[in-house]
Amino acid sequence: RLDHAHKTALGLVRAHDVIAHEDLKIRNMSKAPAPKPAPDRPGTFLPNGAAAKAGLNKSIHDAGWGVFLTILHAKAESAGREVIAVDPRNTSRTCPECGHCAKANRPTQEKFHCVACDHTAHADTVAATNVLRAGLVRRHANPA
Numbered sequence: 001r002l003d004h005a006h007k008t009a010l011g012l013v014r015a016h017d018v019i020a021h022e023d024l025k026i027r028n029m030s031k032a033p034a035p036k037p038a039p040d041r042p043g044t045f046l047p048n049g050a051a052a053k054a055g056l057n058k059s060i061h062d063a064g065w066g067v068f069l070t071i072l073h074a075k076a077e078s079a080g081r082e083v084i085a086v087d088p089r090n091t092s093r094t095c096p097e098c099g100h101c102a103k104a105n106r107p108t109q110e111k112f113h114c115v116a117c118d119h120t121a122h123a124d125t126v127a128a129t130n131v132l133r134a135g136l137v138r139r140h141a142n143p144a
């Protein structure tokens, strides 16, 4: 796993001058979502995606995402590349075409469909585009 992380980080550092990623400290993926009270049945709770989120937490922990980022930052520094952590909030809800930000833009985990301009894409592609743009904005606002 660690070997894979080193190889992946090296590949990214060789191929890109600037790498942007979500700031995990802000994202705080490990925090369990708050239960939603069921309005018609006091004392009971609606499903809130906690199980799905727990699965995602597990996969992130299994992949050692924090370890990977540490390796990536070290390799990037020694190669003179830039790695920029950005605020992940709304990266998966904001339309890269028109800028409209809404929860309704994400009908499913995988799908992005802008309710304002009808732009459709895979949600991961949308998030990656927004993270990169945010990273480039930060870079220009705060040049090394």
Ligand SMILES: [Zn+2]
Pocket: 095, 096, 097, 098, 099, 100, 114, 115, 116, 117, 118, 119
């Ligand atoms: Zn749009």
